[in-house]
Amino acid sequence: MFKSVFFLFLALFTFGCLDEDLEINEIEQPQYKIVKATLLEKTIVSNWISSSISSRINGSFNLEELQKIVDLEKGYQILTVLDSNNSNQAISFSLDEKGQVAFSFLSKTIKSENGDITNEIYSTNGTLKISYVDRIDGSRNIIYSENPTVNGRPTGWWSDMDGCLGRFHNLTPSNLANIGISIVFNSATLGLYTPLSIVVCVGYATTLLET
Amino acid sequence: MDRLLNYHLATLIPMIIILYLYIYGVIGSGLFAILFCLYAFIYRPIIDYKRLRKKGLVTKEEFIKSFGFIRFNYYYELLFEK
Numbered sequence: 001m002f003k004s005v006f007f008l009f010l011a012l013f014t015f016g017c018l019d020e021d022l023e024i025n026e027i028e029q030p031q032y033k034i035v036k037a038t039l040l041e042k043t044i045v046s047n048w049i050s051s052s053i054s055s056r057i058n059g060s061f062n063l064e065e066l067q068k069i070v071d072l073e074k075g076y077q078i079l080t081v082l083d084s085n086n087s088n089q090a091i092s093f094s095l096d097e098k099g100q101v102a103f104s105f106l107s108k109t110i111k112s113e114n115g116d117i118t119n120e121i122y123s124t125n126g127t128l129k130i131s132y133v134d135r136i137d138g139s140r141n142i143i144y145s146e147n148p149t150v151n152g153r154p155t156g157w158w159s160d161m162d163g164c165l166g167r168f169h170n171l172t173p174s175n176l177a178n179i180g181i182s183i184v185f186n187s188a189t190l191g192l193y194t195p196l197s198i199v200v201c202v203g204y205a206t207t208l209l210e211t
Numbered sequence: 212m213d214r215l216l217n218y219h220l221a222t223l224i225p226m227i228i229i230l231y232l233y234i235y236g237v238i239g240s241g242l243f244a245i246l247f248c249l250y251a252f253i254y255r256p257i258i259d260y261k262r263l264r265k266k267g268l269v270t271k272e273e274f275i276k277s278f279g280f281i282r283f284n285y286y287y288e289l290l291f292e293k
Contacts, residue, residue, distance in 0.1 A: 171243075188252060189250075
């Protein structure tokens with residue numbers, strides 16, 4: 001009797017806690033708006049470029065094409081212009097409250113045949129700051145980061161391995177349920193679920209590194 | 212030695228396949244849980260039972276009566292003993 005109740009509890013516990021795919025019935029409103037930059041913004045950026053950036057970079061961006069991207073949800077704004085010689089590259093600026101350029105960066109975007117998009121972010125003196133891939137399945141992998149951590153989390157191979165392990169050990173949004181599922185899976189496999197998931201994730205992260 | 216190796220291959224390969232199917236997004240978390248439960252509560256106990264029976268450690272009645280929990284008494288014999 002106890003064992004039957006145990007199995008019933010186990011089934012409810014495992015399947016009751018799983019994430020359900022949510023159907024999105026609402027038509028999503030666009031989150032970003034792209035408008036032409038004002039004359040004042042063009043002048044500020046033009047002055048900053050001529051005083052701060054090498055003539056090689058300076059000459060390849062036509063500031064008449066400067067666009068402003070507005071995050072409608074959070075209110076952030078960024079000014080950006082495409083490289084006239086290479087439309088995969090752009091230079092972007094953010095202005096501070098005083099209307100001066102607060103920071104700038106160069107970006108390079110490459111779309112692969114399978115639909116993955118690789119983004120590389122450089123400082124204006126050409127130093128690679130971060131590189132990441134937005135995959136067609138919606139996931140994002142950080143390939144390189146100048147800093148060993150992004151948002152407090154490690155990047156690169158370790159990040160991929162860590163994220164993979166998280167998928168095996170965070171099957172539900174509930175931490176308690178996840179601990180329970182791990183205990184059950186480990187017990188049922190005589191303790192091999194966790195070690196084997198580590199081995200699989202090492203292989204997975206290494207594969208990502210090579211692609 | 213071969214028996215031990217065969218046992219480990221028979222138990223590990225299906226589990227590795229399920230884990231890889233899930234991590235590469237071929238199956239979702241729901242199907243992963245179903246397949247893993249089938250593995251953990253049906254396939255694995257059968258393989259363990261066959262190994263324990265060959266060693267003469269359990270009978271079919273004992274195994275069924277214990278709902279397979281009896282294999283936890285023979286952890287060393289299952290995983291390490293030739």
